Amino acid sequence: xxxxxxxxxxxxxxxxxxxxxxxxxxxxxxxxxxxxxxxxxxxxxxxxxxxxxxxxxxxxxxxxxxxxxxxxxxxxxxxxxxxxxxxxxxxxxxxxxxxxxxxxxxxxxxxxxxxxxxxxxxxxxxxxxxxxxxxxxxxxxxxxxxxxxxxxxxxxxxxxxxxxxxxxxxxxxxxxxxxxxxxxxxxxxxxxxxxxxxxxxxxxxxxxxxxxxxxxxxxxxxxxxxxxxxxxxxxxxxxxxxxxxxxxxxxxxxxxxxxxxxxxxxxxxxxxxxxxxxxxxxxxxxxxxxxxxxxxxxxxxxxxxxxxxxxxxxxxxxxxxxxxxxxxxxxxxxxxxxxxxxxxxxxxxxxxxxxxxxxxxxxxxxxxxxxxxxxxxxxxxxxxxxxxxxxxxxxxxxxxxxxxxxxxxxxxxxxxxxxxxxxxxxxxxxxxxxxxxxxxxxxxxxxxxxxxxxxxxxxxxxxxxxxxxxxxxxxxxxxxxxxxxxxxxxxxxxxxxxxxxxxxxxxxxxxxxxxxxxxxxxxxxxxxxxxxxxxxxxxxxxxxxxxxxxxxxxxxxxxxxxxxxxxxxxxxxxxxxxxxxxxxxxxxxxxxxxxxxxxxxxxxxxxxxxxxxxxxxxxxxxxxxxxxxxxxxxxxxxxxxxxxxxxxxxxxxxxxxxxxxxxxxxxxxxxxxxxxxxxxxxxxxxxxxxxxxxxxxxxxxxxxxxxxxxxxxxxxxxxxxxxxxx
Numbered sequence: 001x002x003x004x005x006x007x008x009x010x011x012x013x014x015x016x017x018x019x020x021x022x023x024x025x026x027x028x029x030x031x032x033x034x035x036x037x038x039x040x041x042x043x044x045x046x047x048x049x050x051x052x053x054x055x056x057x058x059x060x061x062x063x064x065x066x067x068x069x070x071x072x073x074x075x076x077x078x079x080x081x082x083x084x085x086x087x088x089x090x091x092x093x094x095x096x097x098x099x100x101x102x103x104x105x106x107x108x109x110x111x112x113x114x115x116x117x118x119x120x121x122x123x124x125x126x127x128x129x130x131x132x133x134x135x136x137x138x139x140x141x142x143x144x145x146x147x148x149x150x151x152x153x154x155x156x157x158x159x160x161x162x163x164x165x166x167x168x169x170x171x172x173x174x175x176x177x178x179x180x181x182x183x184x185x186x187x188x189x190x191x192x193x194x195x196x197x198x199x200x201x202x203x204x205x206x207x208x209x210x211x212x213x214x215x216x217x218x219x220x221x222x223x224x225x226x227x228x229x230x231x232x233x234x235x236x237x238x239x240x241x242x243x244x245x246x247x248x249x250x251x252x253x254x255x256x257x258x259x260x261x262x263x264x265x266x267x268x269x270x271x272x273x274x275x276x277x278x279x280x281x282x283x284x285x286x287x288x289x290x291x292x293x294x295x296x297x298x299x300x301x302x303x304x305x306x307x308x309x310x311x312x313x314x315x316x317x318x319x320x321x322x323x324x325x326x327x328x329x330x331x332x333x334x335x336x337x338x339x340x341x342x343x344x345x346x347x348x349x350x351x352x353x354x355x356x357x358x359x360x361x362x363x364x365x366x367x368x369x370x371x372x373x374x375x376x377x378x379x380x381x382x383x384x385x386x387x388x389x390x391x392x393x394x395x396x397x398x399x400x401x402x403x404x405x406x407x408x409x410x411x412x413x414x415x416x417x418x419x420x421x422x423x424x425x426x427x428x429x430x431x432x433x434x435x436x437x438x439x440x441x442x443x444x445x446x447x448x449x450x451x452x453x454x455x456x457x458x459x460x461x462x463x464x465x466x467x468x469x470x471x472x473x474x475x476x477x478x479x480x481x482x483x484x485x486x487x488x489x490x491x492x493x494x495x496x497x498x499x500x501x502x503x504x505x506x507x508x509x510x511x512x513x514x515x516x517x518x519x520x521x522x523x524x525x526x527x528x529x530x531x532x533x534x535x536x537x538x539x540x541x542x543x544x545x546x547x548x549x550x551x552x553x554x555x556x557x558x559x560x561x562x563x564x565x566x567x568x569x570x571x572x573x574x575x576x577x578x579x580x581x582x583x584x585x586x587x588x589x590x591x592x593x594x595x596x597x598x599x600x601x602x603x604x605x606x607x608x609x610x611x612x613x614x615x616x617x618x619x620x621x622x623x624x625x626x627x628x629x630x631x632x633x634x635x636x637x638x639x640x641x642x643x644x645x646x647x648x649x650x651x652x653x654x655x656x657x658x659x660x661x662x663x664x665x666x667x668x669x670x671x672x673x674x675x676x677x678x679x680x681x682x683x684x685x686x687x688x689x690x691x692x693x694x695x696x697x698x699x700x701x702x703x704x705x706x707x708x709x710x711x712x713x714x715x716x717x718x719x720x721x722x723x724x725x726x
Contacts, residue, residue, distance in 0.1 A: 219303020234334025
């Protein structure tokens with residue numbers, strides 16, 4: 001039996017085994033560790049480097065430095081924050097010679113064969129120390145090219161936020177790059193540090209952060225958007241801090257280069273119908289006020305100046321929302337073509353994108369080609385991924401069971417933060433090559449990308465009715481039914497060309513599809529989706545079921561036309577979990593009902609025989625020497641409870657005993673007094689060898705593959721106990 005902690009620290013020892021207390025402790029710990037911190041907004045220059053569709057940065061210096069000569073060097077420089085000692089697993093491709101320095105140490109030098117073959121992807125592990133890490137890339141121009149490509153090995157894993165180095169650019173996102181030079185940086189003393197002053201560095205760095213003197217003489221509309229044709233317009237948004245105590249009279253002055261209107265907290269207070277100036281006295285109380293200006297292009301220039309004074313002293317304007325990497329207090333949105341005008345309520349937000357049908361418009365700053373971008377810099381909150389989907393499902397059901405609307409609001413906020421920015425993330429993908437938020441949902445080429453969290457989203461919709469949930473649900477439903485790869489018989493599989501999982505079918509994908517299809521069938525009142533869920537369950541059974549063991553193989557590999565034959569714990573848990581949800585809603589007269597219910601009983605009987613002597617199931621179900629694993633144990637408890645409650649299982653006493661033993665063991669050996677969940681297998685690859693699952697695929701603490709399902713198991717145990725008491 002693994003000793004994750006001393007028995008005195010178990011939740012059973014400190015709080016008991018009552019499911020309600022266990023659920024509350026786990027939920028409180030999770031939310032406390034992952035507070036509802038929204039996306040981080042940063043300034044970003046489009047004169048930096050785009051990402052490719054695989055998420056890597058295309059640092060093509062041929063385009064940025066066309067006047068560089070062969071033999072010259074140039075550098076790209078960025079910094080990355082790390083909370084702990086870790087590593088960034090990257091894939092590097094070279095257009096020419098490349099050196100990588102991290103915190104002053106060279107960790108990579110390209111080989112000759114790499115320098116002439118940009119199609120090669122060389123794995124490079126970038127070590128990260130706690131705190132800031134400076135990453136300097138040195139490139140030399142040759143006839144073969146100038147620059148390279150660098151980024152996370154696989155796009156699904158996301159990319160850490162690359163921030164600009166140097167104190168003057170603190171908080172800005174994106175790499176900076178130097179002008180060409182004749183010498184390579186070759187010693188530690190010559191390497192610039194990320195916290196140096198840029199003005200002290202001997203190289204000239206881009207993108208340029210300031211307008212030229214000629215540009216500064218123009219109105220902000222002209223220098224940001226150009227003149228264009230017609231009466232284009234834009235918005236400026238800021239906040240004004242009124243420092244005087246009580247309610248006092250302020251003077252607002254507007255000087256505009258074209259027709260302009262000013263709103264204060266959504267109420268129109270000033271306007272001019274043509275270029276000119278106007279002012280007004282207005283009473284305002286102590287505090288902060290939203291200020292919005294709609295300004296229209298004049299004949300030869302456009303822009304405005306707005307000031308507020310009290311007793312001759314100017315009020316301060318400040319950012320309406322925290323954006324790092326800039327001291328600018330005004331955000332700008334435009335240009336809009338003459339036509340529809342938006343209300344302050346519609347405009348004063350960083351969520352969403354405007355005028356999508358015309359290419360899309362988002363907020364920018366009054367700096368050269370500088371825009372505002374959201375970045376996902378939280379470990380879990382606002383992240384769209386399948387293990388977090390089941391974690392949120394556990395939290396949602398916990399909120400319902402404990403009558404804790406605060407836990408429910410946390411779930412709604414997490415999902416809504418993603419869905420309300422879905423349209424923006426699609427737009428950002430077009431603008432910058434790859435989105436810094438919602439990357440899996442925006443990429444959407446696997447069931448992993450959507451099904452788990454979208455299923456929880458539809459469950460949550462019953463409680464919160466967030467409109468953006470529906471739009472995302474429609475997109476996911478269309479992807480599953482019309483776009484996802486299928487074999488000739490219609491079964492979902494993973495084509496994934498070039499990846500380790502190429503041309504395979506995974507039992508995990510039943511959870512990534514069936515629960516969503518069930519809920520979408522209910523939402524749309526269309527049986528087609530429920531029929532598809534049942535069909536997929538039958539097809540997966542055909543490929544994965546090992547009838548002699550009454551268990552499932554983890555994967556079927558079409559490259560070898562055979563199942564892997566390994567009965568991985570969670571690889572059986574996902575399908576059984578999903579089958580129990582399907583049976584709950586599948587009509588008695590459905591064509592597959594009898595077969596699927598019999599299949600459920602067969603699986604449960606095979607798993608019942610494999611329960612370990614301590615009450616937990618093993619990582620490799622057929623190997624009692626493999627470690628006892630938490631997430632599959634919780635999944636089997638969940639399914640057994642439902643089988644008993646809905647009378648799908650016949651041997652009541654045996655399954656009831658298995659539930660009692662399993663739950664007691666989880667609370668004594670896998671959940672500590674603080675609500676930490678131990679013994680959860682990390683995210684997997686696949687293998688034909690059981691030793692991979694036993695020896696390489698090890699357990700972690702508080703892995704999101706297990707937190708939610710442990711809560712769901714506890715809920716089912718509580719429901720079963722409640723029925724027994726009646």
